[in-house]
Amino acid sequence: MNTINIAVIIGSNRKTRVTPRLAKWIAKQIEEITDVKAEIIDLAEYNLPLFDEELPPQANPERQLGENTKRWLEDLGRADGFVVVSPEYNRSIPGVLKNALDLVDYQMRRKPVLLASHGSTGGTQAVVVLRSVIGGLKAVSLPDPLTYTGRVAEDIDEQGNLADRITSQEKGPHKAIVPRVEELVWYSRALCNARQ
Ligand SMILES: Cc1cc2nc3c(=O)[nH]c(=O)nc-3n(C[C@H](O)[C@H](O)[C@H](O)COP(=O)(O)O)c2cc1C
Numbered sequence: 001m002n003t004i005n006i007a008v009i010i011g012s013n014r015k016t017r018v019t020p021r022l023a024k025w026i027a028k029q030i031e032e033i034t035d036v037k038a039e040i041i042d043l044a045e046y047n048l049p050l051f052d053e054e055l056p057p058q059a060n061p062e063r064q065l066g067e068n069t070k071r072w073l074e075d076l077g078r079a080d081g082f083v084v085v086s087p088e089y090n091r092s093i094p095g096v097l098k099n100a101l102d103l104v105d106y107q108m109r110r111k112p113v114l115l116a117s118h119g120s121t122g123g124t125q126a127v128v129v130l131r132s133v134i135g136g137l138k139a140v141s142l143p144d145p146l147t148y149t150g151r152v153a154e155d156i157d158e159q160g161n162l163a164d165r166i167t168s169q170e171k172g173p174h175k176a177i178v179p180r181v182e183e184l185v186w187y188s189r190a191l192c193n194a195r196q
Contacts, residue, residue: 004036004188007079011086012043017156018153022118023085024160026146028176030083033185040078043096050099057105058138069103076107081114081188082139083146083181088119088126093133099134108139110195112172114180115145122147142187146180149173180181 006025012019020042027038044069057063065073076082086093115130117123127145134141150173155166166174 001035002183002192004035004080006030006038006080006081006083006184006188006191007041007076008083009085009097009100010040010042010044010176011084012094013096017044017087018156019085019118021081021156021158021160022116022148022152025156025162026083026085026116026177026181027161028160029187030181033181036185039075039151041075042058042169046100048072048096048100050129051102057103060105063105063170070151071102072103073105074106076104079111080192081112081184082108083116083184084134084158085116086126086130088117088123090131091125092129093126100135100164101137104137106138108134108137110138110140110191112140112142112184112191114142116180117145118148118152122149140187140191142180142183144176144183145178146176174193 008023010020023040027040027043030036030038048068051067095121113134115127117126119126124147127147131141150166155163162174166172
Protein backbone atom coordinates (compact mmCIF):
# COMPACT_ATOMS: atom_id res chain seq x y z
CA MET A 1 0.00 0.00 0.00
CA ASN A 2 1.28 3.52 -0.79
CA THR A 3 2.29 5.70 2.14
CA ILE A 4 -0.23 8.45 2.86
CA ASN A 5 1.15 11.85 3.92
CA ILE A 6 -0.85 13.95 6.35
CA ALA A 7 0.12 17.57 7.05
CA VAL A 8 -0.81 18.76 10.55
CA ILE A 9 -0.99 22.56 10.44
CA ILE A 10 -0.39 24.58 13.62
CA GLY A 11 -2.78 27.51 13.23
CA SER A 12 -1.41 30.02 15.73
CA ASN A 13 1.93 31.79 16.04
CA ARG A 14 2.18 33.72 19.33
CA LYS A 15 5.24 32.97 21.46
CA THR A 16 3.25 31.58 24.42
CA ARG A 17 0.84 29.50 22.32
CA VAL A 18 -0.29 26.00 23.24
CA THR A 19 -1.71 24.82 19.90
CA PRO A 20 1.57 22.96 19.03
CA ARG A 21 0.84 20.58 21.93
CA LEU A 22 -2.51 19.60 20.46
CA ALA A 23 -1.00 19.32 16.96
CA LYS A 24 1.83 17.05 18.18
CA TRP A 25 -0.61 14.80 20.04
CA ILE A 26 -2.75 14.45 16.90
CA ALA A 27 0.35 13.77 14.77
CA LYS A 28 1.40 10.97 17.14
CA GLN A 29 -2.03 9.34 16.83
CA ILE A 30 -1.84 9.53 13.04
CA GLU A 31 1.58 7.88 13.01
CA GLU A 32 0.10 4.92 14.89
CA ILE A 33 -1.69 3.96 11.68
CA THR A 34 0.23 1.68 9.29
CA ASP A 35 1.61 3.28 6.11
CA VAL A 36 0.76 6.81 7.22
CA LYS A 37 3.21 9.67 7.85
CA ALA A 38 2.37 12.88 9.71
CA GLU A 39 4.30 16.09 9.07
CA ILE A 40 3.86 19.08 11.36
CA ILE A 41 3.55 22.34 9.45
CA ASP A 42 4.07 25.30 11.77
CA LEU A 43 2.85 28.68 10.49
CA ALA A 44 5.29 30.39 12.86
CA GLU A 45 8.17 29.06 10.75
CA TYR A 46 7.11 30.57 7.43
CA ASN A 47 6.93 34.32 8.06
CA LEU A 48 4.30 34.58 5.33
CA PRO A 49 3.49 37.97 3.80
CA LEU A 50 0.11 39.54 4.40
CA PHE A 51 -1.91 38.64 1.33
CA ASP A 52 -1.92 41.61 -1.07
CA GLU A 53 -1.89 40.03 -4.52
CA GLU A 54 -3.66 41.69 -7.45
CA LEU A 55 -5.85 38.67 -8.19
CA PRO A 56 -7.32 35.76 -6.20
CA PRO A 57 -4.67 32.99 -6.29
CA GLN A 58 -7.05 30.51 -7.93
CA ALA A 59 -7.63 32.98 -10.76
CA ASN A 60 -3.97 33.80 -11.34
CA PRO A 61 -1.92 31.10 -13.11
CA GLU A 62 0.92 33.62 -13.61
CA ARG A 63 1.49 34.21 -9.87
CA GLN A 64 4.99 35.27 -8.89
CA LEU A 65 5.67 33.77 -5.48
CA GLY A 66 8.12 34.90 -2.83
CA GLU A 67 10.38 32.27 -1.24
CA ASN A 68 8.31 31.87 1.94
CA THR A 69 4.98 31.53 0.16
CA LYS A 70 6.54 29.08 -2.29
CA ARG A 71 7.77 26.89 0.56
CA TRP A 72 4.36 27.01 2.31
CA LEU A 73 2.54 25.98 -0.86
CA GLU A 74 5.04 23.25 -1.74
CA ASP A 75 4.73 21.78 1.75
CA LEU A 76 0.93 21.71 1.41
CA GLY A 77 1.12 20.27 -2.10
CA ARG A 78 3.04 17.20 -0.89
CA ALA A 79 0.24 16.18 1.48
CA ASP A 80 -2.63 13.77 0.72
CA GLY A 81 -4.69 15.07 3.62
CA PHE A 82 -4.62 17.71 6.34
CA VAL A 83 -5.42 18.43 9.93
CA VAL A 84 -5.90 22.14 10.53
CA VAL A 85 -5.41 22.70 14.25
CA SER A 86 -6.86 26.04 15.27
CA PRO A 87 -7.60 27.82 18.50
CA GLU A 88 -10.65 30.06 18.68
CA TYR A 89 -9.78 33.76 18.64
CA ASN A 90 -12.68 36.20 19.01
CA ARG A 91 -15.27 33.64 17.86
CA SER A 92 -13.18 32.87 14.76
CA ILE A 93 -9.72 31.63 13.72
CA PRO A 94 -6.38 33.44 14.21
CA GLY A 95 -5.55 36.00 11.53
CA VAL A 96 -2.27 34.22 10.78
CA LEU A 97 -4.19 31.09 9.77
CA LYS A 98 -6.74 32.90 7.61
CA ASN A 99 -3.95 34.79 5.87
CA ALA A 100 -1.99 31.59 5.22
CA LEU A 101 -5.10 29.95 3.73
CA ASP A 102 -5.81 33.00 1.57
CA LEU A 103 -2.41 32.41 -0.08
CA VAL A 104 -3.39 28.89 -1.18
CA ASP A 105 -4.46 28.26 -4.77
CA TYR A 106 -4.96 24.57 -5.62
CA GLN A 107 -2.65 22.73 -3.21
CA MET A 108 -5.56 21.47 -1.06
CA ARG A 109 -8.05 20.84 -3.85
CA ARG A 110 -9.86 17.48 -3.68
CA LYS A 111 -8.04 16.58 -0.47
CA PRO A 112 -9.66 15.92 2.92
CA VAL A 113 -9.25 18.14 5.97
CA LEU A 114 -9.88 17.19 9.58
CA LEU A 115 -10.84 20.35 11.46
CA ALA A 116 -9.35 20.34 14.97
CA SER A 117 -9.98 23.11 17.46
CA HIS A 118 -9.65 24.19 21.06
CA GLY A 119 -10.41 27.27 23.12
CA SER A 120 -12.26 28.17 26.26
CA THR A 121 -15.10 25.87 25.18
CA GLY A 122 -13.68 23.58 22.50
CA GLY A 123 -13.32 26.15 19.74
CA THR A 124 -16.55 25.25 17.98
CA GLN A 125 -16.90 28.69 16.41
CA ALA A 126 -13.42 28.35 14.91
CA VAL A 127 -14.64 25.11 13.27
CA VAL A 128 -17.66 26.85 11.74
CA VAL A 129 -15.42 29.51 10.19
CA LEU A 130 -12.80 27.00 9.04
CA ARG A 131 -15.35 24.77 7.33
CA SER A 132 -16.42 27.69 5.21
CA VAL A 133 -12.84 28.73 4.34
CA ILE A 134 -11.83 25.16 3.44
CA GLY A 135 -14.74 24.99 0.98
CA GLY A 136 -13.36 28.09 -0.75
CA LEU A 137 -10.10 26.21 -1.34
CA LYS A 138 -11.99 23.32 -3.01
CA ALA A 139 -10.86 21.00 -0.23
CA VAL A 140 -13.20 18.59 1.57
CA SER A 141 -13.77 19.08 5.28
CA LEU A 142 -14.67 15.89 7.12
CA PRO A 143 -18.18 15.86 8.63
CA ASP A 144 -17.00 15.42 12.24
CA PRO A 145 -14.45 17.85 13.70
CA LEU A 146 -12.13 17.15 16.62
CA THR A 147 -13.09 19.79 19.17
CA TYR A 148 -10.79 19.32 22.15
CA THR A 149 -12.97 20.27 25.10
CA GLY A 150 -10.29 19.87 27.77
CA ARG A 151 -7.57 22.36 28.68
CA VAL A 152 -4.71 21.84 26.23
CA ALA A 153 -2.15 23.63 28.43
CA GLU A 154 -2.96 21.35 31.38
CA ASP A 155 -3.69 18.07 29.58
CA ILE A 156 -0.92 17.84 26.96
CA ASP A 157 2.80 18.46 27.48
CA GLU A 158 5.11 20.25 25.04
CA GLN A 159 6.08 16.96 23.36
CA GLY A 160 2.44 16.14 22.64
CA ASN A 161 1.94 13.55 25.39
CA LEU A 162 -1.47 13.39 27.03
CA ALA A 163 -1.41 13.36 30.84
CA ASP A 164 -1.99 9.97 32.49
CA ARG A 165 -4.92 11.36 34.47
CA ILE A 166 -6.68 11.96 31.09
CA THR A 167 -5.73 8.70 29.35
CA SER A 168 -6.96 6.70 32.32
CA GLN A 169 -10.44 8.22 32.03
CA GLU A 170 -13.07 6.07 30.38
CA LYS A 171 -14.75 9.13 28.90
CA GLY A 172 -13.05 12.38 28.10
CA PRO A 173 -11.89 14.85 25.47
CA HIS A 174 -9.33 12.38 24.11
CA LYS A 175 -11.79 9.66 23.13
CA ALA A 176 -12.74 11.05 19.71
CA ILE A 177 -9.19 11.03 18.35
CA VAL A 178 -8.96 7.47 16.98
CA PRO A 179 -12.17 7.50 14.89
CA ARG A 180 -11.35 11.01 13.62
CA VAL A 181 -7.85 10.21 12.38
CA GLU A 182 -8.98 6.86 10.95
CA GLU A 183 -11.68 8.68 8.99
CA LEU A 184 -9.11 11.19 7.73
CA VAL A 185 -6.81 8.42 6.52
CA TRP A 186 -9.73 6.62 4.84
CA TYR A 187 -10.66 9.77 2.89
CA SER A 188 -7.00 10.57 2.15
CA ARG A 189 -6.48 7.16 0.59
CA ALA A 190 -9.75 7.21 -1.34
CA LEU A 191 -9.21 10.69 -2.77
CA CYS A 192 -5.52 10.01 -3.46
CA ASN A 193 -6.54 7.00 -5.57
CA ALA A 194 -9.27 9.01 -7.29
CA ARG A 195 -6.88 11.87 -8.19
CA GLN A 196 -4.43 9.49 -9.89
C1 LIG B 1 -6.90 37.12 21.05
C2 LIG B 1 -7.58 35.93 21.69
C3 LIG B 1 -8.94 35.77 21.56
C4 LIG B 1 -9.58 34.66 22.10
N1 LIG B 1 -10.90 34.48 21.88
C5 LIG B 1 -11.51 33.33 22.25
C6 LIG B 1 -12.85 33.07 21.88
O1 LIG B 1 -13.51 33.85 21.23
N2 LIG B 1 -13.41 31.89 22.29
C7 LIG B 1 -12.71 30.96 23.01
O2 LIG B 1 -13.25 29.90 23.31
N3 LIG B 1 -11.42 31.20 23.39
C8 LIG B 1 -10.81 32.35 23.02
N4 LIG B 1 -9.49 32.58 23.34
C9 LIG B 1 -8.79 31.56 24.13
C10 LIG B 1 -7.90 30.74 23.19
O3 LIG B 1 -8.62 29.94 22.32
C11 LIG B 1 -6.92 29.87 23.99
O4 LIG B 1 -6.18 30.74 24.83
C12 LIG B 1 -5.97 29.09 23.12
O5 LIG B 1 -5.06 28.41 23.94
C13 LIG B 1 -5.18 30.00 22.20
O6 LIG B 1 -4.35 29.21 21.35
P1 LIG B 1 -2.79 29.51 21.28
O7 LIG B 1 -2.29 29.31 22.70
O8 LIG B 1 -2.21 28.53 20.36
O9 LIG B 1 -2.62 30.93 20.84
C14 LIG B 1 -8.84 33.70 22.84
C15 LIG B 1 -7.46 33.91 23.02
C16 LIG B 1 -6.83 34.98 22.44
C17 LIG B 1 -5.33 35.14 22.58
